[in-house]
Amino acid sequence: MTIPYESRRASGLSPEFALLGLVEIEPAHGYELHQKLHQQLGEIWRASRSQTYNILARLEEQGYIRGRTEAQANRPSRRRFELTSAGRQRLEEWLITPSTPSAHAIRVDFMSRLYFLYQRDPQAALTAASRQAEVVASHLEELKQRQAALDPQMRFNRLGAGLRIRQLTSLLDWLREVGHEIGNGT
Amino acid sequence: MTIPYESRRASGLSPEFALLGLVEIEPAHGYELHQKLHQQLGEIWRASRSQTYNILARLEEQGYIRGRTEAQANRPSRRRFELTSAGRQRLEEWLITPSTPSAHAIRVDFMSRLYFLYQRDPQAALTAASRQAEVVASHLEELKQRQAALDPQMRFNRLGAGLRIRQLTSLLDWLREVGHEIGNGT
């Protein structure tokens, strides 16, 4: 059995879905997508240009987007990408699936999801935020129990676990605040 | 001019230095190092066995460690690694250089440093912690200013920046607590 990609690499996030989302809003070529990523989600993702192209190439290879070369007079020709139906499906699935409860995943993956959901419907974003908060909260409980069970001798392991717990706690606060902020339109 | 490795990849942390540190304490072979990494720093790093071997291979290629194959009767032969002088130098340098001020770097890179420093001399660990706290604090100020300067229209960029600030703040609290905890020996 082939283990699906998502579970194989819960970390290792890249702006893959953000690019799918941008392409869905409007088909565009790589250079343009890279710019949008920077302007609109620049505090979230920091992909280099070649990284953006890399991801687009992979997405095309995997059949989630399809690019068509457009020749231009007086300019380098370019490839305009659009979603395939597989890509659309993948995007929709991502939009309704909470991120893994790590600080990093929330900051990049969840934030991207929130961005796209909000554009469609602020209410959907609100729902996503509270579902995400639940996932984080339950993971937090789990971590707390695990820490309690850690060998007290393993001091640095405990400290490490303690940091995680703290970070998740402040993450949770933030998630709830985001819910509020979206709720009452600023 | 070649840009040095460290600044090229401030993120992308791997248990590279943790392995150097373990080898310094006691020369060992890969399997053993992997186990120690798990037992002693398992809450911090989660490297697979092959990942550990990968890193060891690279470290050897780069001249930081040197491995000698030991044949064993009735067991697969193994390679015992020890630090080279370049490796020792690299390790010492790492030990006195604060981590980049991101949550992830603190959790893995800084924690590892603290672990090794503490074994040598709790006082050194204390110093490292307060130096690290300074670095984080100053980065935090920078972020706050950058957030204030962000276009308020870019709501999601602001939210993203806000989250970073929160995470860094709780990080800083934790760092100071760690200082205390080390200070009064429990």
Place this chain on the structure above:
DNA sequence: CAGCTTATACTCACTGAGTGACTATTCCGT
């Protein structure tokens, strides 16, 4: 108006992170 930088648009070759599957042998428990 010659010459410089900047913007457009993409390609390539690379190092490094991280995983899973595989090879072999020995020891241990049932």
Place this chain on the structure above:
DNA sequence: ACGGAATAGTCACTCAGTGAGTATAAGCTG
């Protein structure tokens, strides 16, 4: 006696991420 853990390591792979390079036209500067 026999299956499974433990010991010890290799291999081939995908994905993350960077820097340098290619080519052309628009814009501006002295």
